[in-house]
Amino acid sequence: MNFTKTTEADSYYEHLENMSVGAILSNINKEDKTVPYAVEKALPQIENLINEIVPKLKSGGRLFYIGAGTSGRLGIVDASECPPTFGVDHNVVIGLIAGGDIAIRKAVEFAEDSTTQGWVDLNGYQISKNDVVIGIAASGTTPYVISALDQCNAHGITTGCITCNEGSPLALTAQFPIVVIVGPEFVTGSSRMKAGTAQKLVLNMISTTCMIQLGKIKGNKMVDMQLSNEKLIERGIQMVMKETGLSQSDAQSLLEKHKNVRDVINLFQKDE
Structure with a gap:
């Protein structure tokens, strides 16, 4: 050929x-x-x-x-x-x-x-x-x-x-x-x-x-990312704060509990 x-x-x-x-x-x-x-x-x-x-x-x-x-x-x-x-x-x-x-x-x-x-x-x-x-x-x-x-x-x-x-x-x-x-x-x-x-x-x-x-992005954010290091945890906290209006401490507390940005955002929006 x-x-x-x-x-x-x-x-x-x-x-x-x-x-x-x-x-x-x-x-x-x-x-x-x-x-x-x-x-x-x-x-x-x-x-x-x-x-x-x-x-x-x-x-x-x-x-x-x-x-x-x-x-x-x-x-x-x-x-x-x-x-x-x-x-x-x-x-x-x-x-x-x-x-x-x-x-x-x-x-x-x-x-x-x-x-x-x-x-x-x-x-x-x-x-x-x-x-x-x-x-x-x-x-x-x-x-x-x-x-x-x-x-x-x-x-x-x-x-x-x-x-x-x-x-x-x-x-x-x-x-x-x-x-x-x-x-x-x-x-x-x-x-x-x-x-x-x-x-x-x-x-x-x-x-x-x-x-x-496949729905793995919300808006333009990686809401399903793994929170595997401090940088990603901080990014996740900022995402939650922006989407929900929560304080940093409340966003961090919920993220530590649920371990997933999407879950926290969905939970907060469901409770509204």
Whole structure:
């Protein structure tokens, strides 16, 4: 299959080693500025995929991210932030990476080249037609990811992807592809840069929009967030104060009792 892998194309910049620190930073920033515009062009694709995910989540299904290297880590980051931010169970959004959890911190050689392990990893979670699987790979050629989506398709499981190469095997495999063309990286082939940023932006959009659609946000506030540290407790107190007009001490007392911002607000409004 012939396609242009723009993520591997030569950088627009030469002799990076001769640049000053200021020039390096300025040029990286110049390239980074192009990423949101590339994501903007993919908004219809992102919307299409989200419209498939939301009904599945509402009916008790799950969202899986599966990737290798930087892409896999980005999926795991997004998945791991959903429970504390939106108060959902850890099994609602799940991130998988080639090589397993050890690969989050340290690269596992050749793990991404397996054409069977991705499906094995998904089956460890009893994957079913109720779920959605998003393959993440900047190159669009990662065997671990493509083979997993192939198996999902064969078993009637909805598939999407986030990639940065148009016409890639991954984009052609996913039922609902998201393709963000960011072009050559500042350092040739270093897809942890613009491609990674694009993937992070898209993941933010997917999880945040899905959770809003699931009713996990009230107004613009994270009323279902887990009160797992002092910063979040203080944020929760401020939310309760603003919504109810209660004093800080009363808001804090109710929050300590009920452990959930939404519950306190609903309780107060019910008593009015």
